[in-house]
Amino acid sequence: MIKIEDVHKRFGEEEILKGISTVFEKGKTNLIIGQSGSGKSVMLKCLIGLFKPEQGKIYYGDEAIQDMDDERQRMLREEMGMLFQGGALFDSMNIEENVMFPLRMFTKMKKPEMLARVNEVLKRVNLEGVNKKYTAEISGGMQKRVSIARAIVNKPKYLFCDEPNSGLDPKTATLIDTLIQEITHEYDITTIVVTHDMNSVMEIGEKVMLLKNGKLVWQGTNQEIFKTDNKDVTSFVYSSDLFKKIRDVQLKENKA
Amino acid sequence: MKYLHDIGSYFLMLKKVFASFTKTSVLKHMIFKDIDDLIISSLGIVAFISFFVGGVVSIQTALNMDNPIVPDTLIGFATRQSVILEFAPTFISIIMAGKVGSFITSSIGSMRVTEQIDALEVMGINSLNYLVFPKIVALMFYPFVIVLSMFLGVFGGWVAAVYGGFSSSADFIAGVQEDFIPYQLFYAFFKTFIFAFILATVPSWQGYYMKGGSLEVGKASTNSFVWTSVLIIAANYIITQLLLSA
Numbered sequence: 094m095i096k097i098e099d100v101h102k103r104f105g106e107e108e109i110l111k112g113i114s115t116v117f118e119k120g121k122t123n124l125i126i127g128q129s130g131s132g133k134s135v136m137l138k139c140l141i142g143l144f145k146p147e148q149g150k151i152y153y154g155d156e157a158i159q160d161m162d163d164e165r166q167r168m169l170r171e172e173m174g175m176l177f178q179g180g181a182l183f184d185s186m187n188i189e190e191n192v193m194f195p196l197r198m199f200t201k202m203k204k205p206e207m208l209a210r211v212n213e214v215l216k217r218v219n220l221e222g223v224n225k226k227y228t229a230e231i232s233g234g235m236q237k238r239v240s241i242a243r244a245i246v247n248k249p250k251y252l253f254c255d256e257p258n259s260g261l262d263p264k265t266a267t268l269i270d271t272l273i274q275e276i277t278h279e280y281d282i283t284t285i286v287v288t289h290d291m292n293s294v295m296e297i298g299e300k301v302m303l304l305k306n307g308k309l310v311w312q313g314t315n316q317e318i319f320k321t322d323n324k325d326v327t328s329f330v331y332s333s334d335l336f337k338k339i340r341d342v343q344l345k346e347n348k349a
Numbered sequence: 350m351k352y353l354h355d356i357g358s359y360f361l362m363l364k365k366v367f368a369s370f371t372k373t374s375v376l377k378h379m380i381f382k383d384i385d386d387l388i389i390s391s392l393g394i395v396a397f398i399s400f401f402v403g404g405v406v407s408i409q410t411a412l413n414m415d416n417p418i419v420p421d422t423l424i425g426f427a428t429r430q431s432v433i434l435e436f437a438p439t440f441i442s443i444i445m446a447g448k449v450g451s452f453i454t455s456s457i458g459s460m461r462v463t464e465q466i467d468a469l470e471v472m473g474i475n476s477l478n479y480l481v482f483p484k485i486v487a488l489m490f491y492p493f494v495i496v497l498s499m500f501l502g503v504f505g506g507w508v509a510a511v512y513g514g515f516s517s518s519a520d521f522i523a524g525v526q527e528d529f530i531p532y533q534l535f536y537a538f539f540k541t542f543i544f545a546f547i548l549a550t551v552p553s554w555q556g557y558y559m560k561g562g563s564l565e566v567g568k569a570s571t572n573s574f575v576w577t578s579v580l581i582i583a584a585n586y587i588i589t590q591l592l593l594s595a
Contacts, residue, residue, distance in 0.1 A: 141471050167369070170473030181464040185382075185456075195472060197375055253471075 094119045095140065095251065095283055100149035102135055109135045110146065111307040122277050122284045122297045124315075127304035128329065133287045134255060136304065140285065141173060141253055142166060153251070171199050174244030176254040176273075180236040182228040188215070188239050189224035195247040214242040218272060234265035238272070245276055252277065254286040258293055270296040291333055294318065303329060359554050366482050366550075369475040376483060383487035387449050391494060394448065395441055399432075399498040402440075403505030406431045411515035424516045425524025428506035437498040438537045439585050442544040445491075446577035450552035453484060454573035457556030458566040466557070481553040491545035492538055499537075540588045544581050551577045 095117040102110040109132045117123040125133050138144040140151060142158060150157040153169055161169065175181075182191050189211055196207045215221060218238040228236055237257060244252055254273060258266035274297040277284040286293065294301055298315035303326055310325040318326060331337050370376070410427040457480055460466050469476040503525060510516040516524075555573040559565055 143467060143470060163369070167473040170471060173471060173473075175468065175471045177464045177468060179463055181468040183465055183468075184459075184463070198372055198472065198474060 094154065095285070096152040097140070098150045098152070100136070100139060100146045100151065102132075102139055102144060102146045109307050110139065112149070113304075113307075113309045114149075115302055115309055115312060117283050117285050118300055119283045120278065120281045121299040122274050122286055123300045123302070124294055124298045125285065125287045125302050125304060126289060126294060126298075126329070128289065131304040132307040133289075133304055137253060137255055137285065137287045141175060142170065171195075171247065172250040174247070174249035174252045176237070176240050176244050176252070176257050178256040178259050180228070180233075180240040182236055182239055182243070184228050187225050187227050188220075188231070191228070191239060192242045192246050195243065199247060210246060211242075214246045215239075217245075217276075218242045233260050234262075234269065237261065237265075237269050241269070241272060241276065245280065248280065250282055252280075252282050252284040254284065254288075256288055256290075257286060258288065258290050263292065266290065266292065267296060273297060274299075291330060291336060305329075358558060359550070362477060362481070362554050362557065363550065365475065365477045366485070367478070369478060371474060371479045371482075375479075379479065379483035380486045383483045384490060386452065387484065387487050388490050388494060391445060391448060392497065394444070395494050395498050396501050398444060399437065399441065399501040400505035400508075402436060403428060403432055403502030404509035406436070406502075407506035407509040407521075408513060408515065411510060411513070420524075421516050421520040422524035422527055424510050425503075425506070425521035426527050427524075428510075428521075429503055429525045429529075432502035432506070433499050433537055434533060437495050437502055438541045438544065439581065441495060441498045442541070442548065442581050443578050445494075445548055446552075446581060447574050449488075449548055450573045450577045451570040453549070453552035454556040454559075454570045455566055457553055458559045458569045459563075461557065461559055462562055462566060477557065480557070481550065484553060485546065485549040488545040488549040489542070491548065492541045495538070495541045536588070536592045539592065540585060543584050543588065547577060547580050547584065551580060 096115075097117075098114050100110055100113045101108065113136065125136060127133050135144060139146050145159075150159055152158075156165075158166065158169065182188075183194065186194070189208075192211045192214060193207050196202055196210060200207075202210070211224070212221075215224070218241050220235060220238050220242065223231060223235065223239075228239070231239070252273070257269050257273060261269065270293050273284060273286065276282075286297070288294070294315050298318070301313060301315055301318060302309055303311040303323075305325050311321065311323045313321065318330060321327070371379075407424055407428045410424050414423060457466075460480070466476050466480075469479060507518070507521050507525075510521045511518045552573040555569045555576070556566075559569040
């Protein structure tokens with residue numbers, strides 16, 4: 094579980110996060126949604142420690158990241174897995190070396206053990222037989238899956254995903270969403286996904302938080318999102334033509 | 350003000366490079382990779398340039414030597430002095446600022462653009478130590494490149510002088526051996542180590558702290574070459590003043 098309390102983040106005069114408090118639950122996919130510029134990515138970077146908030150606390154379990162010394166923060170980061178928007182795979186390494194990287198860094202495993210674990214996670218993300226390929230030789234969807242494999246290879250407690258579906262076709266995007274949710278349940282980890290994709294919200298949003306102008310304006314489940322009267326939620330959700338049409342069909346059905 | 354900020358950021362980077370070391374086995378792998386990328390892959394171009402520039406120095410010296418009282422050994426002497434004192438350590442370093450410096454800046458800059466550096470940081474790895482320290486260690490082998498350059502420069506001079514009909518082999522070799530001062534070799538290698546450190550760290554700084562996309566990677570590579578060259582020339586002047594004019 095990750096808890097954040099009254100987190101503020103500024104860049105110069107501009108305040109990007111304006112006092113956000115919430116809880117990201119263990120064993121669930123927690124989605125942060127919102128328009129571009131709403132502060133989603135800044136919030137994610139505060140959570141993983143790439144940005145330091147000026148005010149507020151971020152708790153991992155009972156311990157606030159701000160109160161940890163550098164060594165403790167480094168150890169905490171070993172418990173994190175991160176799926177970046179562009180994959181962030183190391184292009185000087187092949188797929189096998191990419192996935193093996195956290196094991197080489199943080200474990201004392203022998204090479205055959207590491208290889209076995211790499212093959213296990215590659216199989217888990219439905220990627221077999223690509224071990225020796227380089228990132229430039231595989232598709233965007235496959236790169237995302239390799240990135241997921243690298244994120245989970247060291248059995249993390251926390252998984253962070255930044256726009257996991259960006260640049261993917263709808264079918265591959267759904268596959269990635271499903272994979273993230275399955276892994277969350279299988280490893281019983283706290284997963285936080287930053288997205289503006291409503292399909293992801295509907296697929297995997299066990300807890301959904303809407304950010305607007307740096308403030309948390311609504312939180313609930315993906316089931317509750319269509320029932321709420323919150324204007325910020327409705328204006329965000331129904332900005333998509335597809336969802337507008339679904340709503341119109343539902344309204345017609347209700348009248349009938 | 351920006352320059353002061355940049356100088357401060359460069360020294361803060363150096364401090365972080367030597368803090369929180371990456372696992373030895375991983376660093377060892379990176380060091381060997383960087384030796385291959387930065388040192389071994391430069392040998393061909395260094396050998397080619399050194400051989401022919403040594404030859405040109407030798408021919409130029411011979412052609413400008415009209416006075417019959419000037420001994421023929423001067424060709425070998427002038428070639429040795431030019432190559433060992435300036436050409437090999439300084440001008441090869443400027444060529445390396447273009448080749449190796451641009452490579453370092455663009456590879457680290459591309460990692461910044463594609464969030465690979467963020468990925469390292471999120472994993473709890475000191476990305477500066479992981480990326481820059483192996484390059485500093487690899488470039489500590491740079492004096493071997495300069496030894497090769499010195500040898501081939503003088504050899505190129507010998508080939509040009511003897512086969513061009515400007516000097517006999519014995520005169521050239523006698524000139525190379527004439528008034529040899531071992532301290533000058535110390536001076537040449539001392540500045541080579543300083544240039545190696547500049548070659549490893551300035552392009553790394555340019556790449557690591559760049560902002561933007563692929564266009565900015567190109568700009569950072571150009572800046573890297575300019576600043577590395579400027580610092581090498583400035584350091585060359587200061588070291589020469591301190592070590593040779595005393």
